Amino acid sequence: MDARVTQGAVSGRGGQTVRDIISVRQLSLRYGRGESGVLALSDISFSVGDGEFIAVVGPSGCGKSTLLKILAGLLPQTAGAANLKGSPIQGPRRDIGVVFQSPVLFPWRTVLGNVMLPADVQRLDKDEMRKRALDLIKLVGLSGFEERYPRELSGGMQQRVGIVRALMHDPAILLMDEPFGALDAMTRESMNVELQRIWMERRKTVLFITHSTAEAVYLADRVIVMTARPGKIGDEFEVDLPRPRRLDVMNTEAFGAYVKRVRAALNPGGGGLD
């Protein structure tokens, strides 16, 4: 996997030069049939280049989690096409890692055991994977906690375990469904910094779902804004801020302009009181 780190240019990935690793065309999903059916996703089209960090931001109920489930192969779409590396998604695939809203750890497994889960499921080489797990645990600063159980960890630590577990089987694509939604604001910011660091080190293609505008702009190369009922894409733009981004980038004018743009897409009428 480390070969890929050097391969893609670290900061300047022009969308045209790399092939699309995720490609979604006119995707729709309807829950239920007929009159009572609900259109959760309507006519979604976008693509993601290799090694790109995409944030999908939108209000709750805009279908962003549904979109992620389709890409993870957990839910079939009702219309349109979703391709990964050029082939249609027909079910869960091993080149994808998923991080869920809650850490989804198994309380009967230690931190190391939880991180090893993908290796156990996919019957990968035990010794090699163990080494890798220990490396990853170190990467997120949890060395010394390998033999602890999830209940002994804080929420932020648990979610870090959830993230490195998704990296275990070295997936090319990381799908993250509001992974920091349950954390307090301060932990969340430091997790954002950490995620950026992990991403810059490991170079995965990331699709990151969030309802936080600032989080989306801070993390992403490109932001996709979704609006609700039915869920569709309201805006899509590149974030041209140099990396690694420090937290104080959030105070810059450029950052503010991006945030404003997201907000404008979410509230076309100006939103709120005026």
Add this chain to the structure above:
Amino acid sequence: MRRGPVAFVLRLAFIALLLCAWEWAVGYFKTPAYIVPAPSGIAYAMYNGIASNLYVSHIGATISETLLGFVFGCALAFMLGTVVALSRTVEYYLYPIIIMFQAMPKVALVPLILVWFGLGLTSKVISAALVAFFPLMVNTIVGLRSADEDRINLMRSLSASRWQIFRMLQLPNAMPYIFAGLEIAMIFALIGAIVAELISSERGLGMLMQSMSFTMDVAGQFSILFILSILGLILNGVVTLVRRRVLFWDTSRDADANEANATKGEVL
């Protein structure tokens, strides 16, 4: 409520007080021993029973019936519960039968079992197994089905097979339910064995009680009741001990054990 050593002593004192009141009341009202014996009489009966070696073999008989019934009943309950939990088809066809049996007081079947399997060990083991069966089967089904949807999605996203989802997620996840079921099943197995012995038997504490009832040895009966209570505590304690070892990760039950018992062991 604060519980210190003082409270513990008070608790013992309270029990002692009750026993003294009982002893005094029996003497004061001159209650005949064949109606209500005094605690001292019960203690004497207990001493006699144990010293004469009369109780020991009967205790052994009851324990072996209970344990064998527990093992067979639980093994079957676990297997059937698993099949029902994993297969909607099996569930669909078995459900009416399960409901029928569940509603029936299982001990009412014991006379039939005695007719079919005789007065020996077999009929007692079967009746213990029958009574122990249902709480564990129901808890196995509920436990295996209780796996969190996110966790199942996680396993699926890793391309886990159905068997892997069962072995790595559903089964460990069901263990708190299964152990709650086992604790109830253990006590129920004892009930099943005793009822069968009371109705008709050659050995066991139930049979002993029955014969004492013919000779109006009420103090002896009380002493057996006491032994049964201790036996139930020990058997239940063994399961609890194993649970604590296996379910070290399950913190939910130590805090509100009784509540969990009430909800997880709904079928009596």
